[in-house]
Amino acid sequence: MLLINDIRADKEGIIARLAKRGKDFTDLVNDALTLDDKRKATQVELDNVLAESNSISKAIGQLFAQKKIEEANAMKAKTGELKENSNTLGEQLKAAEAALLEVLYQIPNAPGAAVPAGKSEADNKIVLEHGEKPNLTQNLPHWELCEKYNLIDFELGVKITGAGFPVYRGKGARLQRALINWFLDKGRDAGFEEIQPPILVNEASGIGTGQLPDKEGQMYHMEVDNLYAIPTGEVPITNIYRDVIVKEDDFPIKNCGHSPCFRREAGSYGKDVRGLNRLHQFDKVEIVQLSHPSNSYELLEDMSSYVQSLLKDLGLQYRVLLLCGGDTGFASAMTYDMEVWSTAQKMWLEVSSVSNFETFQANRLKLRFKNSNGKNEYAHTLNGSALALPRIMASILENFQTPEGIIVPEVLRPYCGFDVID
């Protein structure tokens, strides 16, 4: 959520930034400020009552110490009203805080300066396009290639678990494992510390990264133990830093981790979810960065370049989109999407998304650093996929197919141990 103090400091600026999402947030912003005023007023009132009651309690303590029992008992009588008062005010304060939070939770992140205004993906800006779309003599979609070469068995997954839980086998499994290892090695070379996080998280972590309470239905939930299957490695990795005050000198903090991801994706059917396009379980290598507020946008560019370097090394043609306000995720201030053209499906496949959240996540996480004035300040968080496996698998299978087989990108050959899938 946005910091109420930031909103207070530059209300018009925040409203203007939010307007780039194609919606007017003036009312919500005003509500938030009004509720915060109310919260503060209640707090001051409560503090005064508590201060008085504290001083009386201390006085009683001193009277007892001086054995003036009767005077002490007489003083006790005075505290009844104060106590009642503080109880009422305490409840009012809780209510005021809850009301403020409820409004703040509804306000998305304010898009950054470079983000174009717009309502839908039609308004996204194509930043660059790299390489030529492949010109193939054979154009099978990946699900047919998977069947032809026995790489991924979707039907078998249905039998074992259900739709959206594919079984990778043989060279399919090996290619995927090769990609994961290669991504992790590249991450390490780029200065990211490798993390292998838990893939089940507790409620506090879900709240920390914003999946809870709103998006509860998108995660698999284990009721017996009240744990959630992670929808992305971002959740456990970012939560490493929940309630942490990092050292300013440690910036940028760079983490990278592979994990399975679980998404219920309730209600999505049709050709967009065919094959590997959308799954309930998939693997992803995620990169996470914590940044000093002063240079988080530089780091966003670094992350974008890094992801692009992976795509280039794989020999994939791609384009980079700067998402417009309306298409930028709720928590993000600025997002680049990387898309690979699928010749067979005649559509762009989103293979990565890198975002700068500014303080939006750090606020909920209570992720701070001590600045040069000795004051605690919220850090900026960024993350991105580097990369998500299924669509990269699909891109490789579809774009490197030949009548003689699928040609494995050179960088992966040492990792998977074969040059061609036939």
Place this chain on the structure above:
RNA sequence: GGAGAAGUGGCAGAGUGGUCGAAUGCACUAGUCUUGAAAACUAGCGACUGUCAUAGGUCCGGGGGUUCGAAUCCCUCCUUCUCCGCCA
């Protein structure tokens, strides 16, 4: 899963109902001394909220309760340790 013990500031560790937000040590920061450093000495040193700045308020694993007053008593949850059981 069963039995027992424990959770206090960055760390260690006092504190069992009344000037305790918390002794002491270490670590850290600044100063004195020194050519410089070390040592020694002096001072400072938790977080949140709040104020123009003070003041004030909250926080001793989390939540709730008893009391005029809770780190201290009660309930509950979580975590860690020891022993037993089970086990990749």
